[in-house]
Amino acid sequence: MRKNRGIAAVIAITLMLGLVLTGCGSAGNSSGGGTSAAKEMKMSFAPGGEPKTLDPQMSNGVPEAIMEMALFEGIMRLDKDNVPQLAVADSVEVSPDGLKYTVKLKDSKFSNGDPLTASDFKASWLHALDPAAAAEYAYQLFYIKNAEAYNSKKAKAEDVGINVVDPKTLEITLEAPCPYFKSLLAFPTYFPVDQKNVKANGNWNTEAATFVSNGPFMMKSWSHNDKMVLVKNPNYYDVANVKLSELDFNLVEDGKAATTAFEAGQLDGHDNLVPEDIVRFKKDGTLKQAPQLGTYFYRFNTTRKPLNDPRVRQALTIALNRQDLIDNVFKGGQTPAFAYVPGAIPDATPGKDFRSVGGDFFKEDVAKAKQLLAEAGYPDGKNFPTLTILYNTNGTHQLPAQAIQDYWQKNLGITVKLQGQEWAVYQQSMQGLQYDIVRAGWLGDYIDPMTFLDMFVTNGGNNQTGWSNAAYDKDIDTAKNSADQTVRMQAMHDAEKILMTEMPIMPIYFYVNNYVLKDNIKGVLVLPQGFFDFKNATVQ
Incomplete structure (x- = not known):
């Protein structure tokens, strides 16, 4: 889905990136939209297709995270500036060495009335860390002492640094100081799930009748692949x-269907725009x-020939021609990427960002590409096997896949096929390495390069390429276990160089x-991680 430096720098960048969504104000009323009646203030949004899962410990997609942020609440919640604020916690005290977090919980309940406890x-x-669960986001908890060891079957659950002092007090011990740990405590993987309900209903998160949560909204109904209706949670501590x-x-x-519904007044918003609608809405001021x-x-998929050869991948x-793709296919005003970690993340030196310090790692060069392919044994594409590009159909990913298919045919003389799959199946194919080349996207979970880089460690739950490099793993480990920002950032620059080589x-x-x-929709928070937070939304 998405992922350090000193606290002051965290605040500075989150102030720059955070955004409160506001509009110019016009009264509106749609079948899915708002009315001005205080007791019946409704709105509708399309975050994507049917969720793969709404168990927050098992999900890793942005559409799921948007839904989960409405349904759940963690120890912290991000504010309009992307700064973590106390949520279901009354206090979070950090020890002087930065290793122990003592959390005092509010008196709060789940949507069914069960008390929320430590x-x-x-x-x-521990469910996310359980090796048997195979949670793709288990590594988000590896900051906790012995969490990674438990996940890799080298320690027991009781060795993990999570201690329940009493029903309202939780002690968390980390492996090393982590300046952005409070932000992680606002992330879906860290949301609490009602364990009484889990024991009573094994598949609790698949139907509205058994779905229990603790956030601003609770689930009223769920018509799969159609609509999910949430209502205000009367047991939410901040329901007022x-x-x-x-x-x-x-x-x-x-x-396209979402846009049609939006223009027909049946939907109040969505973030899955096709390129032509981006252009059209930009012109008329709707975008x-x-x-x-x-x-x-x-x-x-580096486990399959010829993609196991770095020269072929390079x-x-x-x-490609990225600017041409952006101008004529994506049409969204994006920036060409010649590295992996995006800009606007502070580096160790105040005033500098990670991307500008790291620079670009490659240049588009068709002649060089042909040379590399020939060195790998495929001059002018001769004898190169037909590969398949896999993409998810809940978006406009077919058009760029077709353009890339054309680039490779024209520039390298190779043929690739295209295959589209719906969201849940596509995610399963990617996780199981059942693909040759697959479209992907990653949104940072917090403002630090680590959120992009730690996913590619050996056997990482979100690696999903089959790639492994011991030097890369060592660099990531160094960055995770050092409190020195200069050391951390250099290690991550070194890691990105390996990745991009x-x-x-x-x-x-x-x-x-x-x-x-x-x-007429006000108060929605649009965060740089791609999250939409509807807790404070209103309809005018």
């Missing part, structure tokens, strides 16, 4: 500040944009968040 947090986090009486998530995958910390890229990467991925562009939302 044990719910511990059990939820929740203005919407109903929040509907339309589970439409097709961006809204927000900073977005993310990279659009392709993964290579050739494919430099045989061996090229298990092909960066294409750095994101900007293009979306539409009716002007």
